Amino acid sequence: MSLYLLPLAALALVTALWAPRVLTRSPWPTREPVLGLWAWQCLTATALLCCLCALLLSAAPVIETARAWPTGPGSPAVTAAWDLAFAHPWATAFALLLTAGAVWTAVSLSRELFHAFRHRSARLAYLRERAPDLPGTLPAARGPVLVLEDEYPDAWLTPSFPPQLVLTTGALRKLTAEQIEAVLTHELVHARAHHHWLLHLSTALATGFPRIPLFAHFCDQTHRLVELAADDTASRRCGHRTTALALIELNQHRGVLTCATTRPLLHQRVDRLLQPPARLSFPRKAVVSLYTGVAPLLPPLLALPAVAHILR
Template identity: 65%
Template sequence: MTVCLLLLSVVALTAAVPVPRALTRAVWPEREPVIGLWAWQCLVATVLLCCLTALVLGTAAVFHTVRDRVFAPAPPSVAAAYDLSTAPAWAAALTLLLACGAAWTTAMLARELVEARRRRGQTRAHLRERAPELPAGLGAATRGPLLVLEDEYPDAWWMPGNPPQLVVTTGALHRLTDHQLDAVLAHERDHARAHHDWLLHLSTALATGFPRIPLFAHFCDQTHRLVELAADDTASRRCGHLTTALALIELNQHRGVLSCASSHRLLGERVNRLLEPRPRLGRPRRIIATATAALVPLVPLLILFGPGLTALA
């Protein structure tokens, strides 16, 4: 059970306050939001992988049948290296706790997906009611991925689903210039291309299921922030920083985007970031950051397979 305790120690160190807070306060994710998202995903994947592997080892220690199946392909020396034949008294309680955590995580993910599907269905039904009537003989398929709604307020959003659909109001069409509209469309299409909705569902489910774990709370907050910054970068590279910033202002001015007291402070941050763009990290630093983040989930795998590989050596 020593390996199991090492895995849980990695969970404690990673999910504690200092690690997620340090990544939250770092400046470089704002300059490279895509790599920032990758770093958060790798950090969360490390914690989940540690818990999963600890659950497997704990189950193997408590149940002989599971242990025989897990170590069936390996020689006896490998099974002996993990010292699972004599499980301590607390092993069953720890395994039960990890199993409950895995079941709760699965339940939270399932609930988030079901709720998202229900909300998406309600939104689609509402949009069908608000959408203008088509002439006789034209089916719904002729609408294509772009749906224009009659609304004086400028707005645009991408609604995931099958098929995905981009919704734009007539207020946005009247207020935005052609280049600004292109920037808005590029922003929303980047959300769809990168499947940001799945990442948002994952972060929300973990933060809801484990509200007292700082890592998951910061992961949720930073995911909602960084996906917008990443989509802004895509739009600005295609249409220009100033055009994208003006499009954001036009779309959200009625929401108080420039007000410090507004609940949409992220919008103000995005506008300021576009108006005063900071240079991207150099290619070597981007490669190093990406590779370093990718190496973090290997830690639980090294801990897990370390005794077995040592026994085989």
């Protein structure tokens, strides 16, 4: 099985160490954020599938032993299986390491989802407190957009069922009708594309494995690209200048226009909206989509002959 583990290990190392550096230095994800999100998801899926296939292959001695055990503890099949296991002790250690990694991945995902659901429950409780339900004889207090009394202009999306868009009265007083439409369009893109699930996944992997460059870059780039993708949709519908002005008005009290801002992404988003980058041509987008989409298929293809031998 070592002949099949080596290509998987090499592919995992390239995907986890070299590919993220190349992708972060490339300018095209900023020009095509949706395609950039697709590329990062494909790279992450490739690394995870490499580990999964390697786990299956390194556990081959255990699988052989389990399959041969019904024939009797002292049967030749069991003896041969135990010989196979002792002949490759490094494979057993590698399988244990990958199993621990898989368990820790599940723990990290569960922990992130728990915190996300708790945060969402707290946010919904806050909204219920600030905007209580009206009596049954009156019209419903809430709808797709909920307005809260607050002097600061703000808008956000609470990922519930259905998603709840929230605007403050400060935003209504400060923004024009076109700018409010741009803000709502931006938030609806997050809801329809389920960006919150992608953010939870990237955050869980980055916090669970902080020393792996792929997961750290995946988290950072996902938080950046989802905002750029939503900005693009809002600017196509409402105009680049309108969307940029809405972003400035909502964040001016946070220092988005100052050089000492602690939110550099806001500054980058405003600059990008005021000076939109050139989009990729359709042939180039097709080539990038094809190459990145093929990457997750490589680990199963590399492991397929060995898996067929194990299951035979």
